[in-house]
Amino acid sequence: MPSIGVGHASEAVAQAGRPDASHIEHAQAVRLAVPGPVRALTESPDGAQALIVAMLISKDPAVQQQQLALVPNAPGIQGVMLLLQGMDPMLRLPVLQRAFPALRRSTVPQRKALAKLVPALIHADARVDVFEFCMAKLLETLLNDQLSAAVPHGTVSLESEVEDIALLFTVAAQIGAQDQQAARTAYDVGMSLVLASRSPPYAPVSDWQKRLSEALPRLEELHPLAKKTVIEGLVRTVANDEMLMDEEAELLRTVCALLHCPLPPILPVIAGDSAPADG
Numbered sequence: 001m002p003s004i005g006v007g008h009a010s011e012a013v014a015q016a017g018r019p020d021a022s023h024i025e026h027a028q029a030v031r032l033a034v035p036g037p038v039r040a041l042t043e044s045p046d047g048a049q050a051l052i053v054a055m056l057i058s059k060d061p062a063v064q065q066q067q068l069a070l071v072p073n074a075p076g077i078q079g080v081m082l083l084l085q086g087m088d089p090m091l092r093l094p095v096l097q098r099a100f101p102a103l104r105r106s107t108v109p110q111r112k113a114l115a116k117l118v119p120a121l122i123h124a125d126a127r128v129d130v131f132e133f134c135m136a137k138l139l140e141t142l143l144n145d146q147l148s149a150a151v152p153h154g155t156v157s158l159e160s161e162v163e164d165i166a167l168l169f170t171v172a173a174q175i176g177a178q179d180q181q182a183a184r185t186a187y188d189v190g191m192s193l194v195l196a197s198r199s200p201p202y203a204p205v206s207d208w209q210k211r212l213s214e215a216l217p218r219l220e221e222l223h224p225l226a227k228k229t230v231i232e233g234l235v236r237t238v239a240n241d242e243m244l245m246d247e248e249a250e251l252l253r254t255v256c257a258l259l260h261c262p263l264p265p266i267l268p269v270i271a272g273d274s275a276p277a278d279g
Contacts (some may be wrong), residue, residue: 154221190237
């Protein structure tokens with residue numbers, strides 16, 4: 001679990017919504033941290049789809065067997081799974097996003113098949129974790145052609161989306177905290193920036209996947225400045241304990257992508273990012 005220095009978090013908050021050289025440098029570091037064979041797979045539609053499927057295969061033998069039974073060319077997928085072994089979990093969503101251009105070149109039948117297969121793989125163990133939720137939301141926008149075709153911003157104010165914003169911050173606080181008191185503190189730190197005295201009190205949620213899935217499209221309609229404020233507040237929430245869990249990083253990356261906002265350079269530079277740019 002990487003640590004986040006107070007200065008690093010404050011700097012990221014100040015830069016939220018303003019892409020600059022630090023964003024470019026961080027993106028380059030992440031690209032170089034992805035193993036060369038994995039980067040190569042992101043360049044073709046077949047390779048990109050294989051990566052997505054492989055990332056969703058469970059390590060639990062019973063669940064894995066059930067999932068592989070659903071997958072065409074299971075031996076090939078198992079080969080890709082071997083390539084992913086040892087890759088930093090922080091790289092999973094960057095790899096997915098790197099594969100987007102190749103996925104867009106997939107045929108319509110390929111897209112439909114992937115759109116049907118992904119939920120089946122995710123629900124094979126009757127639970128949806130943060131990574132699976134994030135991957136599903138990003139793929140949903142891609143496979144529905146929303147990511148490139150939709151108008152990226154709306155005109156809705158923060159005050160019009162209080163409940164959805166509170167839900168987003170509650171989820172971010174819950175997944176990154178050791179207990180409810182810590183979650184409440186993290187929630188308050190972020191929400192005090194976004195809605196100040198208008199902030200609803202922290203209230204834990206259990207069915208967060210369903211509720212957040214419904215809320216995110218409404219948050220896409222926020223005004224660009226409102227979105228910038230939301231991302232600033234989220235950074236404050238996830239950085240409150242100066243530790244960054246994989247799940248927090250994945251949620252932050254996904255929210256930035258869905259809201260069409262630059263990802264703040266709060267995510268740590270991943271070990272191995274000095275590897276040569278092969279592939």
